[in-house]
Amino acid sequence: METNLIPVGIIGTGSYVPDQVVTNKDLEKIVDTSDEWIVTRTGISERRKAQSHMATSDLSILAAQRAIEAAGIKPEDLDLIIVATITPDMFFPSTACFVQEKIGAAKAAAFDLSAACTGFIYGVSVASQFIATGMYKYVLVIGAETLTRILNPADRNTLVIFGDGAGAAVLGPVETGKGFLSFDLGSDGSGAELLCQEGGGSRLPASIETIEKGKHYLTMAGNEVYKFAVRIMGEASIKALDKAGLTRESVDFLVPHQANIRIVDAAVKRLQLPAEKVYINLDKYGNMSGASIPVALDEAVRKNKIKKDDIVVLVGFGAGLTWGSCVLRWNY
């Protein structure tokens, strides 16, 4: 089909993870768990924790500056900033507005996007529509989280899984045939309660009682989310490949959401990919929700795992429930 749409791609990536490392051994001292359980059930050995003075926008800014530099543009060139996060600095204003001011993106519009671990995929999908139509030229998409701020220190189900970090990508116009080839996004709100932060919103405003009951913490029905994840990661990848007119044989590199090594393995098996075509860093960082995919992507790019013209698949799932995948022909 002939269209007048402008081809859009990622033209620079960046990431930042806090220095403080929390090992499985550290967590053994806090909850009833073991390094052996965490490694065999999740693949995670350690995760990062933001210093108490750093909020999500602070992590975002460092990732964003690296992405802007890699893209070879100036902050003033940005037309829009999207921050995908479930741990914003505040409910409002948006974390994206704090980033806009701090990086000096004088002409950029800014908003946050909430799709949990799928947030970065949703974010690049939204961003690319603005560029494809010619409305904007450069859009910065950030996935950033300070999840350790909403973890219940007494809940071993979640404490061992999640960590803090930020990843960013600058999107812009690219050569015809390059960049984003397709997206597949989805949601199923019937699973909303499987992974949520119940208190503090309009349904259950913060009160002494909600605090006493720990309603301000993230809760997760891990096993239910696990079953959904194992199915959806492969399905969403295949759907996005279908939409791009490609098959799993054409995939050169997969950057999956870094939730649990067993979930990633299931997706890899479905796509029948060899290990060297898959990027994994969950052993070092755990699950950073919206930050997982962009941090992994940035590391893969900087390690030259992704080359020009490679077919790259990004795929994720998360609270909502939400899921999403996109296929790119890498453009640099």
Ligand code: UT7
């Ligand atoms: O980005 C999206 C966010 N969420 C996810 O991706 C999470 C998806 N789910 C998972 O990754 C896995 O379900 C978990 C890693 C969270 C849990 O693994 P599982 O194999 O599904 O374990 P389970 O929940 O079925 O629990 C098995 C046992 C339970 O004990 P009992 O009832 O059999 O005695 C748990 O209480 O393991 C226990 N358990 C733990 N034991 C030691 C749960 N967490 C821990 C822990 N250390 N940290």
